[in-house]
Amino acid sequence: MPDENQQPNQPPAPPNPERKTLDDRAKMTELERIRHSCAHVMATAILRLWPDAQFAAGPPVENGFYYDVDLKHRISPEDFPKIEEEMKKEIKANNVFEKLVVTREQAMKDSESGRLGGLTERPGNPSKFKLGNLEAIPEGEPISYFKNGDFVDLCAGPHVMRTGNIGAFKLTSVAAAYYKGDEKGPQLQRIYGTAFKNKTALDEYFKMLEEAKRRDHRKIGAEMGLFAIDTEFVGPGMPLWLPKGTVLVEELEKLAKETEFAAGYVRVRTPHLAKEKMYRTSGHLPYYEESMFPPMLVSEDTSDKAEWERVKAMAGPAQKHAYELAKQLFNSGGFKDAKQIQEWKQAAATKKDADQAVQEFFSSTKYYLKAMNCPHHHRIFAAEPRSYRDLPLRLAEYGTCYRFEQGGELFGLMRVRSMNMNDAHIYCQPEKFAEEFNAVNEMYLKYFKIFGIEKYVMRFSTSAPEGLGKKYVNEPALWKQTEDMVRQVLIDSKINYVEVPNEAAFYGPKIDVQVWSVIGREFTLATNQVDFAVPAKFGLTYRDRDNTDKTPLCIHRAPLGTHERFIGFLIEHYAGNFPLWLAPDQVRVITIGAEDDPASAPLMKYAKDIASELRAAQVRVSTDFGNNPIKAKIQDAEQLRVHTMLVIGGRDMDAGAVSVRLHGKGPQGAKPKGEVVADILAGIKERRA
């Protein structure tokens, strides 16, 4: 990793997915030691209440600690007070955290007797997870226990000196977690807590959480009328952009279009659907089917006769029954109740058979909602003969994609099922790759500057040899070649990055840009992927200088990610206080004097003229000429987060001036009207922060 480009406020690199070395562990900060120790104290307390509990891993994490436990009793927040009670006793006892170095044989023995992660030996209840942890310790590395009171744990430390050094703590939540993160492994209960040096720091942390809640994009989005998620009629994970949110969407599109135009991109537009053949050819279906909406089945021939032939050709009664029910479904526009669906499911031996029956019914054309834009763009590349002179061809589109994210993944605007990607595909000659890839990275940095994003890290995801042919296309030479190219560009451009093995896309290595919102939430915003596989699958070629046909390399890139996630991020980044160019409510003209008061007629004219002038210049301006007191009008505008308030009274009118007030910054004094208007227009044009 190039250190010289390390930015001063760069966050620490994400935790290495591989095992922590003893050296890494020794670097634990004091706070981390407190939290790690607190996890042991929590385990001690849980064992006093439920002696048969088996523990897996209990590390400190960003905002606290957790311990994974296997226990018949389902721990709920109602149990927290009594666990905390036991923890307090252990802290009050002020036991020493004693380190014992043991042999592997001893540790094996203590795992089998249930002593590890226990208060006593527990015959017939071996410490199975500790045994697994023990196996992961490489030969030659010392094996140690930490002991506080009766609790003995397999642990490399480090810890605080005594349990009494844990100043203040609180249990926060419980969740399910898989042993060693393996979905197929046993499921454990993960108990989360947090700990601090003292009560003041703990209270501050909870106050910070409250503050974070106020900045949550879901809360601000509702307050400002940016978006709505109508789960009843539209569906979960499919946001509706309200007029004010649409302003943000369109301002971003404008920015992207200008930037891409200047960088030599051309724009294209594609439908939201494609035939099954598209995703079979691209190779997405086997890798990606789970994340796509189930296909729509479309018939080009529904004549009764053709249908009958198909029914007769079907294998068994199960398929025939499924077929009848499927027909009912399509004719009536949906099953009437859950019983009917159940019946249908039972009728078909497996879901596949039922799908098959439906498909047969409609002469077998499947259409998929697109989960990505690349195949469509590949077909645009294929639509015309290409010469090396046409390259690099940069096809850009704000393409709408649909992904069937699992229910539990959905999260406000951050994880959605319908999304608009700031997408483009760059087709280039392999020898032009570095130049193009670099230009894309520079575009990222340009955007970050506009939005004042200072904390970011580029995650360079590469393949793993064991995944070739499974998770990744089986092209070892191309993997190595493209990964080397990307790495070289990153090193040459001195961009700060971390390399993450085994996380590439199936068709090539990728770079994800990770950012942190002010409230500390982490986001993967942008992505930049190399694709050496899919263009070949579509038979894409260009005629090179030497009169031979060659396959282009493709770079997928989305510097602004999706509208949904990017705007979600921006809402929290700015806490809803957008810069003038983005603000849904840019200017509000507020009069001291009401429209329904005849004496204010000249003031009204003066104010209306200013509003009209701004509106004619495409500024989003509203007016408040109502009869509320000025304080109330100001408050309304402040709560709406109107960026610039122009307060106009008789005094201003007489001087040909307006009084400017900026949201969150208070009154800025009266200035000549022309100057104020010019400044507003310039601020918008320059996209001033």
Add this chain to the structure above:
RNA sequence: GCCAGUUUAGCUCAGUGGUAGAGCAACGGUUUUGUAAACCGUCGGUCGCCGGUUCAAAUCCGGCAACUGGCUCCA
């Protein structure tokens, strides 16, 4: 999808088996103003949905849905 929790008016929230409440917002009026709340009044709810227990359910029980915090996944 998995574990736990939550769901009462547009929003924030009271209401632990006996006639659904408050503040803000909205709407109607009064008041005519110098930088974050003038005053009076009116409207607004199948207590997420379905079922059960009970003389009686927002409240107790079961199922489902959505959301929240995590896990796995991911732009």
